[in-house]
Amino acid sequence: MSHFVDLILPLPLEKRFTYSLSEDEASFVQPGMRLAVPFGKNRIYTGIVAEVHQNPPEVYEAKPIHQILDEKPLLTKEQLKFWNWIAVYYLCSEGEVMRAALPGAFLLESESIVKLSKEVEIEDVELNDDEYLVIEGLQRQSSMKIQEIEQLLDKKKVLPVINKLVDKNLVSLNQEIYEQYKPKELRYVRLNPAYEAESQMHQLLDELSRAPKQREIVLSYFGLTAKKKNALKVKDLLKETGASAGVLKSLLDKNIFEEFHRETDRVSFEGEITNHSIKFNEYQQRAFDQINSNFQDSKICLLHGVTSSGKTEIYIRLIEQALEEGKQALYLLPEIALTTQLIKRLQNYFGEKVLVYHSKYSLNERVEIYRHVLNNNEKGRIVIGARSCIFLPFQDLGLIVVDEEHESTFKQFDPAPRYHARDSAVVLGNIFNANIILGSATPSMESYFNADHNKYSKVELTRRFGNVLMPEVEVVDIKTAHRKKKMTGHFSERLIDEMKEILKEGEQIILFQNRRGFSPVLECNTCGHSPQCPNCDVSLTYHSHNNQLRCHYCGYHIAMQHQCMACGSNEISTKGFGTEQVETELKALFPDAKISRMDQDTTRGKHSYEKIITAFEAHDTDILVGTQMLTKGLDFRNVGLVGIMNADNLLNFPDFRAHERSFQLMLQVAGRSGRTKKRGKVLIQTYNPHHRIIQQVSTGDYEGMYKEQLEDRYQYHYPPYYRLIRLTLKCRDFSKTNDAAEWLARALENVFDRYVLGPEFPPVARIRNEYYKNILIKIPQKQSLGKTKNVIHRILNSFKAIGAFRSVRVIVNVDPQ
Structure with a gap:
């Protein structure tokens, strides 16, 4: 009886792939295990077993598997069920879910390794330039990966070159599977058991009297192990004595110490459990x-x-x-x-x-x-x-x-x-x-x-908690303040006065500005030109700490320009402001205050969040400036004032969720203020103080906002009344993107009629030299979601079959945010 196994491969394939198993393998393999299998011409991938059965595939002959990688399943049956739901609901393949779900170290892939064949005379063989370069590279290093050869020849298609070399018996191709995960091992030392008797120990210390450093290590070892009779970490021993690794090596060479390794967990908790039972109010x-x-x-x-x-x-x-x-x-x-x-x-x-x-x-x-x-x-x-x-x-x-x-x-x-x-x-x-x-x-x-x-x-x-009052929210009209010349940089007189008061009382301040960088637009006052990113449809943002103009979409950067790039004028000014500029202005206004910034630029490392937050908790920082990272449920006990630098750039955003988002953001930022006994204060600077959302934030009126927004959503057919699916087309060719979007929108309109919106360019229509176009499909409550997705799936398959649109990628986003 033949046995077969259906595998999920980490590739965007719609179907599972079937492989054949021997009798023994079939009795061992269970769903959720990893198998290494050949796929395509000469690649090996890790697949996850979805099911074992006895039905051969109809279209192709099932290949045998390469090897079994697990003793027991790595996935549970609940996970497989969950993966399947995600793939069906979010219109993607199980392989894509697998890539997101498993840590990369579990996804072993073959790296084709190219090595020089033994006993081959290269002089007798005719080689073209590419072949010669590969051979020369292999003479310098024993083996190369396919990717390295691609870099060496600076071309994508290197397999033909390698195949010719294989035919000439000059190189051999090995498939090697790399196990990427290595347990962390720590070096330990223990005293040779021969020296454990007291007489031997004294003799040893006498012998070492001529080597004071070695003797010191041995004495420290006794001191450190007196409490617990076991081995010591090499790191701890060297730290305690301050000796060099060389001195310890001499002791190992003399067989006084023995070295061994122990596996350890990378993620461990060292502290004490201070289990206070929770007292509820x-x-x-x-x-x-x-x-x-x-x-x-x-x-x-x-x-x-x-x-x-x-x-x-x-x-x-x-x-x-x-x-x-x-x-x-x-x-x-x-x-x-x-x-x-x-x-x-x-x-x-x-x-x-x-x-x-x-x-x-x-x-x-x-x-x-x-x-x-x-x-x-x-x-x-x-x-x-x-x-x-x-x-x-x-x-x-x-x-x-x-x-x-x-x-x-x-x-x-x-x-x-x-x-x-x-x-x-x-x-x-x-x-x-x-x-x-x-x-x-x-x-x-x-x-x-x-x-x-x-x-x-x-x-x-x-x-x-503790019946603390909700913070007092005050709206500052900066339009009037500008007119009356009562602004210092981006700070209103009212905000500065409040800040001075709070700092005098030894409390802390949080300032919120939802833009990083120094200033989002650099503009020439003579001709009006502002430097744009060559790859995206956005202006470059000025970052003062490294004096650069940067694109926040693709990372393109140039040095700060002191002359207009178009007309050569020196009159260049910056428009708008980000967290960096707020920080700079603060240093001038409050030279004695300790100021910190928290945005994407300052939180790149693994522990950077921790450092900034811990410093603020420990009162090492008086004023914290940040983007929306600050709004997310952080609990600071001593914040007396929260300032929202400019509420308008949140509200004026082309998105049906903009008002709901602004309300949530502002109320969450406000909530960081006055979390202990004293009532906190929140100042919102805006050009439009009578805006409904700002009024609702100032009274904390969630119900009012909810009812008003719900009415709008009902009228204009948005969630929660309608479901949304957004199709984004992207391609480097502008006219191809347009044609493809037109074709797809017409095909969808034939089925869904007026519930298709677009195609439309998004606010930033070009990123990394690719043009974007969106189509939005609205799904009424009564319409079956499953059937709708099947139709979309069918139309997308027809779309992919059109040769002219081969280079256009379609991204399906179910329930876009």
């Missing part, structure tokens, strides 16, 4: 009881709690409950910046059980966390991190917390799968029958709508 207790009783009927609960109302404590108690039932808990956050603060709070409670998982961790660290969760170890009962956490191999998930559920960073933009972590978490919870809690001070319209229509249950927390 009556409002938290009531909310907590309500949530628990709601979980009996509905598994999904929306917790709408004002900023600083103590939502985190409720989450911790719910996690505790899940752990007592022997289940795992997942805590999702929108930003890596947020995790740094919360990890400490959770580790003080749960210690080792907390694992953190996000993209700033190295490959090997991610593999270790993945394995802990897969084996359901005690370490890793609680996983906290950003959106990619939903792909971890949970065994028995009991609770999912989605904190700040309204955040758009939960949506993955590139590459596919373009999933939304909040919506996917709801499905994941469903698969495990887990409880799901969505928390926010400013819930997204969709979640609030679902709670309003009894799809979710809803619990409100309307009081701040």
